[in-house]
Amino acid sequence: MLPRPHELAERYVALWNESDPGRRAAGVQELYAADIEYLMYRRDPFHGREALLEQITFTYDLYRPMGFEFHDARDAIGHHNIVRFGWTMRVIGTGEVEMTGQNVLVLDDDGRIRADYQFHERMPTSFVYNDGFEENGVVSRKAEPTWLTA
Secondary structure, eight states, X not given: OOXXXXXXXXXXXXXXXXXXXXXXXXXXXXXEEEEEEEEOTTXXXXXXXXXXXXXXXXXXXXXXXXXXXXXXXXXXXXXXXXXXXXXXXXXXXXXXXXXXXXXXXXXXXXXOEEEEEEEEEEOOSSEEOOOSBOTTSXXXXXXXXXXXXX
């Protein structure tokens, strides 16, 4: 049985905000098919749960110390085995939106995510986006976003 789009989007976003490594790993096992393919901005596809877990951890370790968390845009919609939803990255405490995007998920027959396509719609405005990767997806430097000064 396929999950309801809004419930899936909520669980998805909660996983990317999960602070506990054990719960994060369990969430990947629960939400994603073993052969998951994850495609995002500026990166070659990630294949498999282990690679995806590394990316979720990388994202958490990069943005949480900067004071950001992800939020479901509450706009999820499903069509057969596909779910599309928006998300925002916001400042913890103020709720100020820093980045927005969408994900398109392709589900397998068990309702697990087998393909995950991420689109960035609004890039950060308060810091220079440096995720450590070049346009070709190759790591070339340490991921150190730089705050913009007035």
